[in-house]
Amino acid sequence: MSQQPSRRAALRGLAVAGAVVAGFDPGTRSWAVSGDRPFAGVPDLDGTLLTDPASRAAVADDYGHIVHRTPAAVLRPGSVSDVVAMVRFCNRHGIEVAPRGQGHTTLGQAQLAGGLVVETEPLAAVGAVDTVRSTVTVGGGARWSNVAKATLADGLTPPVFTDYLELSVGGTLSAGGIGGQAHRYGAQVDNVVALEVVTGAGELVHCSPRRHADLFRAVLSGLGQCAIIVGATLRLVPAPSTVRHYVLPYADLRTYLEDQRVLAEDERFDYVEGQVTADAAGVFGEGFVEAVAYGNPVDDGRLLHGLRYDPAGARITDLPYYDFLDRIAPAVAQLKESGLWYWAHPWLNLLLPGARTEEIATEILSSLTPDDLGPGLVLLYPLRRERLTAAPLLRVPDDPVPYLFAILRTTPPDDTAKIERLLTANREAYDLALSAGGHRYPIDSLSFTVSDWRRHFGPVWGELAAARHRYDPRGVLGAGQGIFI
Template sequence: MKNHTSRRVVLQGLIATAIVIGFDPVNRVWVTSASAASLFESLPPLDGVLYTDNTLLASVANDFGHIVHRQAIAVLKPGSVEDIIHIIQFARTHKLKVAARGQAHSCNGQSQVEAGVVIDMSTLNKIYSIGADRAIVDAGVGWRELLQQTLPQRLTPPVLTDYIELSIGGTLSVGGIGGATHRYGVQVDNVLEIQVVTGEGKLETCSLAQNRDLFEAVLAGLGQCGIIVQATIRLIPAATHARVFVLYYDNVATLTRDQRLLINDERFDYVEGQLVADDNGGWGYLLEAASFYTPPAVPNNNILLARLNYIRGTEQIEDKSYFDFLNRLAPVVATLKSIGVWFYPHPWLNLFVPGSVVENYVGEVASNLTLDDTGQGPILLYPVKTNRFQRPLFRVPTEEVIFLFAILRTAVPPEDTVVTRMLSDNRKLFERDRDLGGYQYPVGAIPFSSKDWRQHFRPVWGKLVSAKRRYDPDNLLTPGQGIF
């Protein structure tokens, strides 16, 4: 009763103001705070709170990209899974769109919804259990929080993204790639079971053995068929330390040769790479690799570096704790936030490039790329093996070895003209990659049409359409991607 009363107070407080908060594209009318409040008066009592105040609505009309802004009419902070069931059933009745929001680290409005309801998943953040080989967690739990609970038991998720502040539900909706992907696949390949609220407002448990079609439609399914509310994540033994190697190269071909060697013999636990600006206005290359260990056992540097063709004398080798290595971006992010750059627009480009063309493709891009084109953002280039990928909606080139190529742009200065230019560049680079057999990794900002999405999901488009019709027949879930 307490939460229900709180919700009604919030809504009643807005009825007198009658501020326009959005446009309802279904009924073709402007929505005011008064009409939104009146609409939600018929919602059943909640364990959490539904908000329609303008400050909170403004906060969810933005994301890390700071490019797209869509105004919802309500934000649900659920106190239980039942709240999500109630709001989706309510949304079906009233023809409202719904989007789940984790840490909103998306770049192109993927977690936003115009004149609909945003579900803030961060309030569902309980870790239920940690066993010898698995953890059961709410979707709103962050990967860092899970790691902090598993490490005292000498356990770890097999794959973590470079930035570990992301929510588990958020990365499982897109894939979840990291430096250990060449060994263990992406994060969705390491999920044993999920609980999902479908677009029909039904709670379903699914796995490879139970409701497999829903399991495969939701993992890397971009939120189209259901909202992940709970996940059972595979765990493996964790080391206590990481020996980190940074090796420099003067050309992309030598870098990618060494990267292929390392992921094929798996001598390192973690392998990535970057393009780095040189003093002549061009680009150099680095390989970042880590070997995880627990003393008294220590890595053998000579074995790890054997047959690699980096520039001798430039190598940097450092030992860190396992957690500090995985959390290494935390001080960088703190600095970016302190100087305000974190809050600039981020027209990120994330592409999977076929291994057979990666040297020519990246070389050509680098020859025309300047620091102004990136806004000083990092450029990633690292290899993965496609035979590690098991989820059908995680779309990648068909070759055995492919590369993630990501230009993590920041719009500097943060002006519309700069953003527009970067988005146009993203589209051109995507089209060139697509024509070579490549795909986008759909976490960034590339202008995409429904035709592009059909091409992206081919040959599994038909399965996705069937799953959408079955589990979200009213097409209310996650409209921000523009897939349906």
């Protein structure tokens, strides 16, 4: 979705902090101000190229607060044309580029040392809803919260949301976008009609399952290796006005998992997630299935039939639909106020084969202490493999009902020894899952080598590598992931 230029720079170069950026010095890997010649000229831009220390430092961090890489400059685009111009410029000079949405990565995936970070947040327009086709076209930097608010005005909604709504559309589509509705509708990448992207070669391309299909497949869950998402056309479904929200407690892991599997397979609920706890000895403490039925009235007897939860601890609440979608907003505000939002987050996200989930989760939980988890949580909930079909780069176990197992640790950022120990534990847990046919959901804090990535993508590695060669032949994109380095 192209955005109209907001303004055109009057000078050849860009006013930044009282100086004029004249070009990039390949020798020093830095931008130079006017008077320092010779340099290739920076293109005219509608937005701003920032080289001041504060702007560069602001993007040398992410939600993980573990990795810190400082770029040479930050592009705050005023238009999609700015992204095209600067990616082409970076190609000429061999400068690496990383798009950054809301910076919610946890191990520096959107950071670069000495390169150009492209902030996509200014590309946040939400177009008019097409009520005939039930679609909406939005900018890659649009937040899902704003997309939801806009589409609800027409009684429609994207079918799948991550739990945290303040993420960018381009960011979650680059990873996959898994949420509690995925057992019914697939991931967010399964609900994309078309994309507008800037390739690593600096070409603006519209792609879809029928147009430049190889690029479309390489971008969805492609971790930014071939193109930057600057726009997306999303599928919409009718939105409910209210929902009924169930929190159902379980005393043992096997029953918890078996009931979740039933709910995933019969699709009686529109949303299914859940959390588990472990005591100090690593023994399963309690599980809470979180399930939501859209609409009102609903039949509690039918929805809860056959489930083996503890009725004494069950909670059932009716909520407006958007309040349900944005239900963690108060908790996020508390985390920011307390400062815990700015602690380190050495997260681990695994996709486990359903047949082995109890075994693997039990072993990993056995070494998870309350101190290591901190004020974090552990998510464990089912998906449906047959619903996850549109994005082959989203690697899912070969099991009809795989489970997302996410250990969302929170720990003081200055305890580097503990962070390193938890990162090591992440690798050990991943290796265990891999041996059982599991995969990583790569939004977490897990260092991968190129050989790890080749194994991760497995049968689709060749397709990704071919798309990379075709659409980013100089390899300027996605260095923070370490996939092709």
